[in-house]
Amino acid sequence: MRVRRCWGWLLSLLLLGTGCWSRREVNEVAISSAIAIDEERNQTIRITMQILRPTAAVESGQPRSGTFNVTATGPTTAAAIRNLDQQLSRRPEWKHNNAIILSENVARQGVGEIMDFFMRNHQSRLDQWILVTRGKAAAVLVPRFQLESNQGIGIRRLNQSAVHSTAATVPVRLYDFVTSLTNPAEDPVAAAIETVEFPDPSGEGEVNPRIRMRGAAVFQHDRLAGWLDETEARSLDWFRGEATGAMVVVPCRKGPGRGTSVQLISTRSSLQPYWKNGQPAVRATVRATGQLGDLMCQEDLSKHEALVDLQRRTAAQMEAEMAKLMHRLQKDLGSDAVGLGVALERTFPAAWKKMSPQWREIFPKVSVTPEVVVELTQMGTSEGKLISSGGGGK
Amino acid sequence: MHRTAQEQPLPADLSRTERLIRDRLAPCGDVVLRPFTAEGVPGMKSLIVYCNSMVDGQLIDEQALQALLLRMQSGPAALSSDPADPPTGTPSPTMTLRQAVTEILAGNLLLLVEGRTGAVVFRLERKLGRGITEPVVEGTIRGPREGFVEDPEANITLIRRRLQTPSFRLEWMRVGEQTTTPIALLYLDGVADPRVVRRARLRVRRIRIDAVLDSGYVEELIEDAPYSPFPTVAHTERPDRVAAGLLEGQVALVTSGSPQVLLVPTVLVQLLHSPEDYYERYMIGTATRVLRLLGAFLALTLPSFYVAVTTYHHEMIPAPLFQAIAAQREGVPWPAVMEAFLMEIAFELLREAGIRLPRPVGQAVSIIGGLVIGEAAIRARIASAGMIIIVATTGIASYAVPAYNLSVSLRLIRFPLMLMAAVLGLHGVVVGLLLLLIHLLSLRSFGVPYLSPIMPPKPQHWGDVIFRAPWWKMGGRQ
Structure with missing residues (x-):
C-alpha cells in the first residue's frame, strides 16, 4: 500500500512538476502569415513579418486592417527573427506561415544559408510557398488583397490558381525548393511575385498597388541565374508536369482570325534519357488533355480531321515553346531547372557517377526533344462554329 | 432470541407458538394475532397472524376466513378432510419461527392450528404500485414501450411473456438483514454458462448488508471491479432488453422495489448498443x-x-x-x-x-x-x-x-x-x-x-x- 501511494505521489509530481512545458495559449502568440527576407548593406539580414490581428475579424465598427508588418535585422535569419520580439508583445509563431518571399538581392547572393533556418526550425511548414521578387521583398507585404484578409492566404490562393488555371508561374513549395537545392543533379526554381500599380478604375488618378504572380526565378545551384517570362514559365511547368491549366492560343490555319484557344485540363510529363552518338540526350514526352476555350477562326471543327489537325498544331506550338525554354536554360542561364540531371541519374546511375563532376559543362550540350501529344476531350457547349461568315466558305 | 428456537419448526402447542410470535412481532404495532374458532366446531382451535399494513383486508375476508368457515361449518363430512388443509392456502408443517416471521412481514396470512406443527400460508399481499409505463431513460423510437415497475412479480411477468420456454429458470433469494428484499435470479437453462449462474447466485447470497432499497445496492455488492469507473453490471428498465440478454446467456437479477433489472455478465460493447x-x-x-x-x-x-x-x-x-x-x-x-x-x-x-x-x-x-x-x-x-x-x-x-x-x-x-x-x-x-x-x-x-x-x-x-x-x-x- 505504501509503495502504491509512493508511486501515486511520483506520478503526480511528474505531471505537476513539469509545469506545462512549452504551453502556449492561442492568444499568447503573434500569428505570422508571410515572411519577407531582404539583405541590407554589410550582409545584415532584414526580416519583415506580416502578423495577423485576430480581433480584426470580430471587431465591429470602423474597419481596421487585419494585419500589420514588423521588421527587424540581424546577422543571421534566426537572430533577425528573434529580434522581432523587441517590438512584438507576443511571441511570433510561424506555424501557419504561408509564404517566404526572397528579394532579388538575397537570391543573387545565394539562398542556401537562409534556407537552413526554415528547414531546421520546428515551426516552419514544409508546404509554404517560396517566391522571389524583383526589388525589395518587404514591399510585397504592403499592398492589400481586396478579397483576402492577409498576404499569406492571398499568395497561397494565387499559387493555387497558378496550378489550376493560368500556369503563368512555377509554384514551388519549401520542401521541393530545398530538395532541388540540395540535389546536385538539379537546380531550384521559384515563382516570381511583383507589385504592380494599377490606376484606379474610376479614373480618380489614385494608384492602387496590387500583387501579381507572373514568371519564375531560376537558380544555378543556390544563386539566382535569371528570370523567366510567363510563356517560359508555363513551358517549364509542362516539363515538370505540375501546373495543368495553361491556355494555349493556336494561330488560325488560314484566313484572318485571332486564333483558337485550347485550355489545358491536365498535363503529364516524363523525361526519358537515352544515348545519342555517345552523348546523353533526353526525350521529354508530354501528354496533355484540353478543351476548346474559344474559336476565333474561320474553321469548322465538326470534322474529325479538323480536330486532329488542331490537336497536332497545339502540340507543335507547345513543342516550340518548350524548345525555346530549353535553349534559354541551356545557353543563357545555365540552370537545370527542368531536372535533366535527376532523370539521367535515375536511368543511368553508373554513367551519371562519371558524368556528375562535369555536369555544368555537359548540361548545355544535352539534346532535348520535346514530344507533345494533345487530346481535345471537350468542345464546350457549342458545336462546330457559331456563325459562318465570308459567304459560307467551306 | 435464541437461535435454536428460531430454527425449530413451530411447535404443535398453539399457546406456545402464539407466545413465540407475540414476543417477536407484537411490538411492531401492525401485526395482528387473532384467535379463530368456528361456532359449533368446538375441537378446532386456531390462530391467524398477519401484518395489517401488508395484507389486503378484503382478501382476508374473501379468501381465507370465508373458506375456512365454510369448511368448518359444513359438518362432519367436511371435517373428515383436514381442516388445516383449506383449498386456498399452502400448508407448511416444517415452518420455523424465522420463516414464519418472514412470511408474515411479506404480507402473507398464517393460519396456526392447535395440535399441528408449522403453519398454513395464504398469499394475501396487498398489491400497490403504479401501472406499467414507458421507460423514462431508455426510450426508443421503435420497439416495445413497456418499462419495468417496482413490483418484482409484474416485472417477471413482463419478461416471462417474452420467453415462453420451459428452459426459463427463476430462483428467489432474500437479501438485507432488515429489509429482507426478495431478489429473483433469472436465466435460460442451456443458454447461460452454468459457471456464470453459479457465480451470480453465490455473490448474491454472500451479500451482508442491512438494507437493499434499490438494485443499485446489489450492483455495487456483486460487481467485479469496485474501484473501476466502468460499470461491469448493466441495468435496464426495458423487459425486451432483459429478454434479449437472457437469450444471449446473461443472468438477470430482479430486485423488489426497483424498476431497474440487473444483467450480468456485461461487456463494454453491450453498453454501447441500443435495443433499437x-x-x-x-x-x-x-x-x-x-x-x-x-x-x-x-x-x-x-x-x-x-x-x-x-x-x-x-x-x-x-x-x-x-x-x-x-x-x-x-x-x-x-x-x-x-x-x-x-x-x-x-x-x-x-x-x-x-x-x-x-x-x-x-x-x-x-x-x-x-x-x-x-x-x-x-x-x-x-x-x-x-x-x-x-x-x-x-x-x-x-x-x-x-x-x-x-x-x-x-x-x-x-x-x-x-x-x-x-x-x-x-x-x-x-x-x-x-x-x-x-x-x-x-x-x-x-x-x-x-x-x-x-x-x-x-x-x-x-x-x-x-x-x-x-x-x-x-x-x-x-
Whole structure:
C-alpha cells in the first residue's frame, strides 16, 4: 500500500512538476502569415513579418486592417527573427506561415544559408510557398488583397490558381525548393511575385498597388541565374508536369482570325534519357488533355480531321515553346531547372557517377526533344462554329 | 432470541407458538394475532397472524376466513378432510419461527392450528404500485414501450411473456438483514454458462448488508471491479432488453422495489448498443450504432483534444480556424484548460440541477443556463465561443451513449484526461487513453473479459460490435 501511494505521489509530481512545458495559449502568440527576407548593406539580414490581428475579424465598427508588418535585422535569419520580439508583445509563431518571399538581392547572393533556418526550425511548414521578387521583398507585404484578409492566404490562393488555371508561374513549395537545392543533379526554381500599380478604375488618378504572380526565378545551384517570362514559365511547368491549366492560343490555319484557344485540363510529363552518338540526350514526352476555350477562326471543327489537325498544331506550338525554354536554360542561364540531371541519374546511375563532376559543362550540350501529344476531350457547349461568315466558305 | 428456537419448526402447542410470535412481532404495532374458532366446531382451535399494513383486508375476508368457515361449518363430512388443509392456502408443517416471521412481514396470512406443527400460508399481499409505463431513460423510437415497475412479480411477468420456454429458470433469494428484499435470479437453462449462474447466485447470497432499497445496492455488492469507473453490471428498465440478454446467456437479477433489472455478465460493447439497433433495419441500425460510438468517443476526448491542440499543437489547426479561435480567445483571462473546466462544471451543474428541478421551473432554468450563462460568458470574456461549442457538443454526445451508467463514467474520466492534455498536450491524451485501454483490458465481468469479443478476439461475434449485421447473416446461437 505504501509503495502504491509512493508511486501515486511520483506520478503526480511528474505531471505537476513539469509545469506545462512549452504551453502556449492561442492568444499568447503573434500569428505570422508571410515572411519577407531582404539583405541590407554589410550582409545584415532584414526580416519583415506580416502578423495577423485576430480581433480584426470580430471587431465591429470602423474597419481596421487585419494585419500589420514588423521588421527587424540581424546577422543571421534566426537572430533577425528573434529580434522581432523587441517590438512584438507576443511571441511570433510561424506555424501557419504561408509564404517566404526572397528579394532579388538575397537570391543573387545565394539562398542556401537562409534556407537552413526554415528547414531546421520546428515551426516552419514544409508546404509554404517560396517566391522571389524583383526589388525589395518587404514591399510585397504592403499592398492589400481586396478579397483576402492577409498576404499569406492571398499568395497561397494565387499559387493555387497558378496550378489550376493560368500556369503563368512555377509554384514551388519549401520542401521541393530545398530538395532541388540540395540535389546536385538539379537546380531550384521559384515563382516570381511583383507589385504592380494599377490606376484606379474610376479614373480618380489614385494608384492602387496590387500583387501579381507572373514568371519564375531560376537558380544555378543556390544563386539566382535569371528570370523567366510567363510563356517560359508555363513551358517549364509542362516539363515538370505540375501546373495543368495553361491556355494555349493556336494561330488560325488560314484566313484572318485571332486564333483558337485550347485550355489545358491536365498535363503529364516524363523525361526519358537515352544515348545519342555517345552523348546523353533526353526525350521529354508530354501528354496533355484540353478543351476548346474559344474559336476565333474561320474553321469548322465538326470534322474529325479538323480536330486532329488542331490537336497536332497545339502540340507543335507547345513543342516550340518548350524548345525555346530549353535553349534559354541551356545557353543563357545555365540552370537545370527542368531536372535533366535527376532523370539521367535515375536511368543511368553508373554513367551519371562519371558524368556528375562535369555536369555544368555537359548540361548545355544535352539534346532535348520535346514530344507533345494533345487530346481535345471537350468542345464546350457549342458545336462546330457559331456563325459562318465570308459567304459560307467551306 | 435464541437461535435454536428460531430454527425449530413451530411447535404443535398453539399457546406456545402464539407466545413465540407475540414476543417477536407484537411490538411492531401492525401485526395482528387473532384467535379463530368456528361456532359449533368446538375441537378446532386456531390462530391467524398477519401484518395489517401488508395484507389486503378484503382478501382476508374473501379468501381465507370465508373458506375456512365454510369448511368448518359444513359438518362432519367436511371435517373428515383436514381442516388445516383449506383449498386456498399452502400448508407448511416444517415452518420455523424465522420463516414464519418472514412470511408474515411479506404480507402473507398464517393460519396456526392447535395440535399441528408449522403453519398454513395464504398469499394475501396487498398489491400497490403504479401501472406499467414507458421507460423514462431508455426510450426508443421503435420497439416495445413497456418499462419495468417496482413490483418484482409484474416485472417477471413482463419478461416471462417474452420467453415462453420451459428452459426459463427463476430462483428467489432474500437479501438485507432488515429489509429482507426478495431478489429473483433469472436465466435460460442451456443458454447461460452454468459457471456464470453459479457465480451470480453465490455473490448474491454472500451479500451482508442491512438494507437493499434499490438494485443499485446489489450492483455495487456483486460487481467485479469496485474501484473501476466502468460499470461491469448493466441495468435496464426495458423487459425486451432483459429478454434479449437472457437469450444471449446473461443472468438477470430482479430486485423488489426497483424498476431497474440487473444483467450480468456485461461487456463494454453491450453498453454501447441500443435495443433499437436490432429493431430497425440493419443499415439504419449500423449507421446509428456508428454514430453512437462516435458520440462516446467525443464525450470522452473532445475537450481534452481541444485543450491539447490549442495550447500545444497550433500547427494542427487549419490557419483560418486558428485565426478564428485566436480571435475568440482574445481577452479570456485564463488558460484553455481552466476555461474548459469552468464550462464543463457549469454544464454538469446544469445537468444535475435539471434532474431535480420541478417541472414548471425546468424551462426557465434551461433558458437561464443555456442562453444567459452561455451568451454572457462569451460577452464577459470568461469563455470563448469555441469552448462553448466544444462543451455543448461533448454534453450532447454523452447523451448519445445508451447506457446511462457508462455515459456518467465517460464524463467523469474526461476530467483527468483534460488535465493530462493541459500538462502534456496530445502526448498526455494518448498516455491517458493508453492507461484507460490497459485498465479496460484488465477488467472482467463475472469471468468474461470486459472488452470481449474485441479482445480476446472472437471473430464470429464481430458482426455485432460496430456493425449490426443483418439477421439473415448472423449465425445461430453462438
